[in-house]
Structures are given as structure tokens and as C-alpha cells.
Amino acid sequence: MPGIGSLVGVALLLPMTYSFNPTTAIIMLGAIYYSNMFGGAFSAILINVPGDAPAIMTSMDGYPLARKGKPGKALMTANISSFFGGLIGMVILTFFRAYPCKSRTAVRSRGDDDADAGGLKFHQLAH
Numbered sequence: 001m002p003g004i005g006s007l008v009g010v011a012l013l014l015p016m017t018y019s020f021n022p023t024t025a026i027i028m029l030g031a032i033y034y035s036n037m038f039g040g041a042f043s044a045i046l047i048n049v050p051g052d053a054p055a056i057m058t059s060m061d062g063y064p065l066a067r068k069g070k071p072g073k074a075l076m077t078a079n080i081s082s083f084f085g086g087l088i089g090m091v092i093l094t095f096f097r098a099y100p101c102k103s104r105t106a107v108r109s110r111g112d113d114d115a116d117a118g119g120l121k122f123h124q125l126a127h
Contacts, residue, residue, distance in 0.1 A: 004036075005036065005052045005053065006036035006037050006052065009032055009033070009036050010029050010032055013028075014029065036052065037054060038082045040052040040055030040058070041075070041078040042075070044058040045058060045071060045075055046066055048063040062075075062078060
């Protein structure tokens with residue numbers, strides 16, 4: 001979805017997943033997100049038009065390589081780096097996901113702060 005981006009694409013299709021099995025919905029939204037992230041590299045490398053913001057840097061490196069007659073090398077490099085970047089991110093998230101949960105339960109509030117948000121806290125301190 002050129003110009004829309006992966007997060008907006010997921011947000012647009014989120015209501016469609018309400019009737020899905022939760023596992024199926026998460027897999028579908030993840031597939032949409034990652035395909036949009038990688039899809040922006042195709043237009044960035046081949047025609048120097050980034051499909052979304054992360055593809056801007058890809059167009060700076062990939063398009064000159066495509067102009068030299070090596071578009072396959074540029075696309076393969078983008079594909080492999082996207083795969084390994086996502087894989088490393090998922091592995092880190094899998095093994096370290098419990099840490100934020102434990103640190104969140106260690107923080108205790110006074111009780112009246114639970115309903116406060118952002119600017120309301122400053123308003124409360126001022127009075």
C-alpha cells in the first residue's frame with residue numbers, strides 16, 4: 001500500500017479480524033505489516049520511489065545498484081536483511097517478554113493515580 005504505510009494498513013484491516021480466531025488474526029496482521037514493510041523496498045530499489053518512510057534509505061542504496069545493472073542483488077540484499085532483522089527481533093521479544101511484566105508489577109501506585117492521565121496529573125498538582 002504505497003503512501004499508506006504498514007501501521008495504517010494494519011489499522012485499516014483490524015476491524016476485519018474481529019470475527020477471526022485470535023491466532024489467525026494476529027498472524028494475518030503480522031503478515032500485512034511485514035509484507036508492507038518489505039513491499040516498499042521494491043519500488044524504492046527499482047524506480048527510486050519509496051513506498052513508505054523506512055524505504056527511503058533503501059532507495060538511497062538500492063536504486064544506484066539497480067542502475068548499475070544489479071537489481072537482483074539489491075532486492076536479495078533487502079529481502080535477506082529484512083528476514084534476519086525480523087527474526088532477531090522476534091527472538092529477542094520471545095526471550096525477554098517477561099521482563100517488562102515483572103518490572104511493571106514491581107511499581108506500586110498510591111491508588112488515586114490509576115485514573116490520572118498525562119495533563120490531568122499536572123492539573124491535579126496545580127490545585
